[in-house]
Amino acid sequence: MALSTEEIIEGAFLEVCPPSEAVEWLKRRRESASKTPLLMRDDNKHQEEILYLRNDAFIEFGLARYGVNAGVAQRIYEREHRGIRCTLLASFPSGGFDPFGDRFLLHASLPTDTQELCALFSNSTLSDSILEKLLERKSPFDSLSDETFESAIIALAKNPRMSTPYDETYLDGYSDYSYHKVFSCAWQLAATVPVTPRWASVLYYLLNACHPARGVEALVLFNRKRRSSGRGILSTLAAS
Known part of the structure; x- marks a missing residue:
């Protein structure tokens, strides 16, 4: 042209x-x-x-x-x-x-350097799909080491996207669903990550900043983890 x-x-x-x-x-x-x-x-x-x-x-x-x-x-x-x-x-x-x-x-290929990955997940324009894949630890993020995954989650906690409610100016059912699914994936981490003081701190940092998820009962997730391990994320948080 x-x-x-x-x-x-x-x-x-x-x-x-x-x-x-x-x-x-x-x-x-x-x-x-x-x-x-x-x-x-x-x-x-x-x-x-x-x-x-x-x-x-x-x-x-x-x-x-x-x-x-x-x-x-x-x-x-x-x-x-x-x-x-x-x-x-x-x-x-x-x-x-x-x-x-x-x-x-x-x-x-995707960056493997931890600092670069943290920069990536501070980007507020990332698609819902990419955020879901990180939070669910799916490809291309399934090969991240535990330490790098934790760092990426901490970086994500600082991302304004995680604390911003959905903009309902233009109603779009799929967009609404996709946007809120990211919040659900974040809260579901409480049911899947190891029950350790370190992960309790990481989750506290993320979920304290995260917008509430639809249809996800935070206490149910915490208590399910506690029943399966004898000492869940909630009690770990309380002790920290």
Whole structure:
């Protein structure tokens, strides 16, 4: 598709403007189009390519923090250091996953570094499907070590998504169900994780921040665990 005159002029500006103005432009574009991320990716594709070709460290940080072009993000992720990769994982729409298929777009494989995974699960735009798979420890997160899984759950506890009620402005039955299922998966952890002081602390941190789940009785989960082990999560929490 041919560029419009406005896009050509905007591209000329981005080729020569100071890096700080380029980053501000990226920030404004991200904020103004935050409700239409898929359209925004197409609109910004040409401009972000221009900015990437400037090979400026500050602009690359801006692209990692505010960019939406998956092709540019992939190149940055593959060549940059951990700090920039963490910025991308924490900021890129859907955490770098395909919002329609849960395929990770930024690299051939998911990050294995604990800090990068924590950055990923601090991203408030992750899809419900990805959050469910983490909480249920399903592929591609089934191979996480216990320690890394705990760290990811702690990072998720800080994610605003977990404490934000569903937006009922536009009624959508499936979206409503999917959104609330994440809360249910979080509360169901109380019935599945080991009964240890460490996990009691992790669960307290998560569930204290988590929005209440529909149809899930927290005390039932806690007491079921207590009956099966003689000392459940609830009593462990009380003793901590």
